[in-house]
Amino acid sequence: MEQLKVLIAPYTEEQLALAELEENTDFITDLKINSANLVDIVLDVEEKFGIVIDNDSMARMLTVKATIEIIGIKLAENAGK
Numbered sequence: 022m023e024q025l026k027v028l029i030a031p032y033t034e035e036q037l038a039l040a041e042l043e044e045n046t047d048f049i050t051d052l053k054i055n056s057a058n059l060v061d062i063v064l065d066v067e068e069k070f071g072i073v074i075d076n077d078s079m080a081r082m083l084t085v086k087a088t089i090e091i092i093g094i095k096l097a098e099n100a101g102k
Contacts, residue, residue: 022085024069028069029048029052032052032062038051039052044089047084048083066092071099073095
């Protein structure tokens, strides 16, 4: 979660919400991140973790918990290759 917080920080001005980041934090509602910046976050996640996130997974990445779960799934898929 801390690594994700670092990736999210440049895209939100909601510093209090960022400081209190938890699994149920919603990127759009709580952090006021727009859809274009969500795409930037996904690209940053792909680069940081060396994974590829498909469109279906990207559409589900609206909360911290969902994003962490998808990163875990993609890392496991890569480990199996």
